[in-house]
Amino acid sequence: AQSVAQPEDQVNVAEGNPLTVKCTYSVSGNPYLFWYVQYPNRGLQFLLKYITGDNLVKGSYGFEAEFNKSQTSFHLKKPSALVSDSALYFCAVIRAGAGSYQLTFGKGTKLSVIP
Amino acid sequence: DAEITQSPRHKITETGRQVTLACHQTWNHNNMFWYRQDLGHGLRLIHYSYGVQDTNKGEVSDGYSVSRSNTEDLPLTLESAASSQTSVYFCASSDTLNSPLHFGNGTRLTVT
Numbered sequence: 001a002q003s004v005a006q007p008e009d010q011v012n013v014a015e016g017n018p019l020t021v022k023c024t025y026s027v028s029g030n031p032y033l034f035w036y037v038q039y040p041n042r043g044l045q046f047l048l049k050y051i052t053g054d055n056l057v058k059g060s061y062g063f064e065a066e067f068n069k070s071q072t073s074f075h076l077k078k079p080s081a082l083v084s085d086s087a088l089y090f091c092a093v094i095r096a097g098a099g100s101y102q103l104t105f106g107k108g109t110k111l112s113v114i115p
Numbered sequence: 116d117a118e119i120t121q122s123p124r125h126k127i128t129e130t131g132r133q134v135t136l137a138c139h140q141t142w143n144h145n146n147m148f149w150y151r152q153d154l155g156h157g158l159r160l161i162h163y164s165y166g167v168q169d170t171n172k173g174e175v176s177d178g179y180s181v182s183r184s185n186t187e188d189l190p191l192t193l194e195s196a197a198s199s200q201t202s203v204y205f206c207a208s209s210d211t212l213n214s215p216l217h218f219g220n221g222t223r224l225t226v227t
Binding site (some may be wrong): 040049 | 150158163165174205210212213215216221
């Protein structure tokens with residue numbers, strides 16, 4: 001079984017400040033981890049992924065995420081938040097080598113960047 | 116540019132009616148998925164397909180069916196719509212296991 005927890009339903013941050021959106025996962029074996037963003041009335045858009053290799057992953061729009069195997073976490077970060085970053089963010093996991101494409105999503109975190 | 120389109124964007128139907136939601140992708144991906152999005156639940160997988168004539172049940176498949184007659188399309192059918200199926204439905208496709216999903220813009224379905 002695999003699961004994802006996003007412990008914060010909402011994160012508020014001032015424009016220009018660093019932001020963090022938290023994600024922890026549970027999977028038997030090695031994980032493939034993803035972050036997606038959803039703007040109002042749109043589908044999800046891919047931000048970044050961790051498959052293997054460097055624990056710090058860089059993605060679209062200046063976002064990055066750090067894979068921490070010991071803490072089973074994959075937190076999303078950005079050094080300086082923009083108002084346009086306000087959206088719903090989803091973390092997702094799948095077990096590497098699962099032979100199945102059943103990605104498990106977290107419940108989402110609403111990010112509000114305050115001008 | 117390749118894309119994935121869903122239709123209709125909005126649908127209102129009555130309890131007990133059969134409803135089909137369309138999904139069409141031009142990525143030429145073998146893997147296609149249907150999710151529903153509900154407040155407090157995130158995205159939950161309904162059905163998925165790894166290729167033509169292949170379909171599989173996901174986490175919340177009861178009351179739904181899909182068919183895959185070609186690479187481009189994976190229509191989702193609600194056999195007898197129920198109020199519990201009021202939701203936003205997203206179709207997605209992908210290339211390989213560790214490739215990102217490409218999502219459509221969703222269909223908002225209301226069952227009255």
